[in-house]
Amino acid sequence: MEYLTFKLDGDEFAVDVLKSREIVDLRSVTKVPQSPEFMLGVINLRGSVVPVIDLRLKFGMAKAETTQATSIVVMDVLVGGETIIVGTLVDSVEEVIELDESQIEPSPRIGTRLNTEFIKGMGKQGEQFLIILDIDRVFSSDELLIVQNAADPAASE
């Protein structure tokens, strides 16, 4: 299976490449009021209005300054039985890689900051570990996806 990989706060993540539509540059985001902080707002993608979330915030990581490398990955995600187009903000997009079954291990119980429900598995490429995300689950959940209660409960609306 092929995966698109990207970086967030130093960690490397992967999503099924078939779910990725395109990668676009960071552009003007219109904030939608009364929405959680990790929902950055909406962008104009060739005439369509597409919501964009900040995966860092959703994963409970600190918000970061944008850099030249910051991009938006536009994906087809299955939420509530329908496929919707959403974008996610990432620190940088890496590459498309191929991983076969042997290179994937089940997700560990501990050792990652994330709620393991959203991890399909851990990919191993040489010495590098990648977190393979179940992106549909990520978007279907309204909550922040961290195990520890470090985040302010009021932030998860």
Place this chain on the structure above:
Amino acid sequence: MMDQYAETFREETIELLSELEVGLLELEQRPDDADVIGRVFRALHTVKGSAGMIGFDAISDFTHEVETVFELVRSGSVAVSAELVNLTLAARDMIKSLMDAEFGGQPIDPEAAEQIVAALRSLVPDTKEIAPPVEAGIEATEPEVVEETTYHIRFRPPANIFHRGIRPLALLQELARLGSCRIIAETDAVPDLDELDPELCYLYWDIILATVHDEDKIRDVFIFVEDDCDLKIFAINDDLLDAGGGELRLGDILIQHGDLTHEQLAQVMSSQSKPKLGESLVQAGVVSGAQLDVALEVQAQVKRQQQKRQAIDEASSIRVRSEKLDSLVNLVGELVTVQARLSQTADGQDSPVLSEIAEEVERLTWEMRDHILNIRMLPIGTTFSRYQRLVRDLSRELGKEVQLVTAGAETELDKTVIERLGDPLVHLIRNSIDHGLESPEERQAAGKNPKGTIFLSATHSGANVILEIRDDGGGINREAIRERARTQGLLTSEMETNDTELINLIFTPGFSTVGEVSSVSGRGVGMDVVKKAIDSLRGSINVSSKSGEGTTFTVKLPLTLAIIDGLLVQVAEEIFVLPLSAVEECIELSREDVASANNKNLIRVRGEIVPYLRLRERFDLDGELPDIEQVVVAEAQGQRVGFAVDHVIGEHQTVIKALGTMYKDVKGLSGATILGDGTVALILDLPPLVQEAELDERELTDSIQEKMISFQ
């Protein structure tokens, strides 16, 4: 209507009659004093005018007779004599008596009044005939005939039309209400910038209008400029079209425009040098290139109009799945957005070639958009026929005799709009039969046809569809509404409301004047539900009613749901869109205004106090408040509410995009749109914003009260 003015009239008239008396006595002493004659005349004139305005016709007609004679005195045809003064004094007394009669005094014998008039008339050398009153004004009538005629109208206003305070645009808009039309602005007479006088009008227009109205109605639109402007109206009838093989011939158009004569045309045609008639005419020097272009455009528009009609006639159609149409509509929406960007970018570049291309793309895009939105349009006829059955069943059930008459079944609306109109219309019809129309016995007793009529009609008007649901029943019971409004605390006995405001109270949420629950109208399904449905279609509903005669509901709907006329506003760094149909006015809000309202969110608008909410607060946006804010006063939730913003940018027609499932729980937004520069602006949904603000206020008040209680 008349009661409210009666008192003022009475006071004024008593004063005028006394002036009249004084004047006449003076006139007796100084029969040649033109000044006194003038005063007498004016008094009579004013009494006549005022009486006529409020419907006291007896007074008006009588005074008119007297005034006419005095007009002749003023012009010297009739001399002032003792007899004249006596008769006029008698007339004055008669006017007083007539007035007293209107206010409950003794009725007057018309004979007595006529005698005075006859006597006055006999003083005039030869009695002039009074010309019948000429009515100016535009009357609203329903078209009896449904057949449409296409007209070619050329309207060339006088250059100084602006100096008479008339806007040609207003006239064209009025014309557009008569039917569907295409308007071509002819710019060939516009001079270069250095010769252009901005106070003059150099434009003229060719209009192709398809309408059920006749030529007189078209002329009526131009009634105030008809003498000064160049107005030509040609009905494009089938003969003309047949001669051209289905389209209006170029030669005929040029002749209609006055650019060409029959002889010239005949001459050129006989020695036609070029294959295209147009080119030959230009080459022969009988018409200019500009005139030809104009005529070609008119020809093209007429053709389009004819094709449209043909399409309806032939009614050949194919079934298309809604989803396919929807994706087509989306694509067009995207195209419109990108095209807006293209235009904006082209503006910024200094390239005439690019600008030209951008304009062409704009024209094609808008045309395509019109066509595609049009595909979703269906005639409302099928919905109408459903109601025949409904009316039959309901009238049986309720023991009333009702017939349903419809008009405008071929009027087309967007498919979704038709679907969502179904329930509200059903409710309005039920309401009419249940509460509006009286039983056959009651009707007979009132001298009406025992069979009641519900009249349902649909017409196009400009960019809207107007639906009318009218019954000839007993009208809305004002007292019942007043009672209900009082019990609901909506009306206090001190408050004055005019009739329109009063009957429109039926649209208030929770308002229902029906005490019982009938199986037909159901419980709690009030007019507010109907209004909500119409509002969600971005339409409006109004009601008018005459006691004993009936009630009319008028529903106005936009032709398409995909596009919204919006008002762009800016708050902090964000741009929002408010639906223009809800917006009433914009008013400034300064720091002083805020302070003078004790820091409550209230503002004075034309004497009325209007609450407002700050979008900045509602949406938690950063930044400082500007010194001067703008409050957009809009209608939401049945009341006038203001929305405070930093700037009002302007009007903008936008394609609506859904925000998507991710934002489905966010209240106060009904979608998004893409502006010309590519950024996304959010479209506000006003009622939920108002509701939330109200809830917050209530909570705040409650919590303050709690604190106060615990304090004690």
Place this chain on the structure above:
Amino acid sequence: MSKKIMAVDDSATIRQVLNFTLQGAGFQVSEAEDGQDALEKLANDPPDMLITDLNMPRMDGIQLIKEVRKQPWGKFIPILMLTTESQEAKKLEGKAAGASAWLVKPFKPEQLLAIINVVLL
């Protein structure tokens, strides 16, 4: 934006009818009882539209129209004349003075509003 209309007529009754009708339709209304009165009031607060009777003491409607058209704020505003049916000549005079439209008395409120919607829109 709510438009301001000034109604000029020497009859208090007619002023009241105009006032009620126009306010009911959402306009801001100011009144004057003749041309002189109107000009004084207008100097400080120019309206978006003027409705005037023709026959008035001190300064009549035609005079008022001429004066208004001389003012910078009055050059292009719509002006509606109220006439009576026997005043054909006045109508022409009014047009020449710069009136936009006319309405014959007595008229129904609907007619007034219909004309305003064409002239003022």
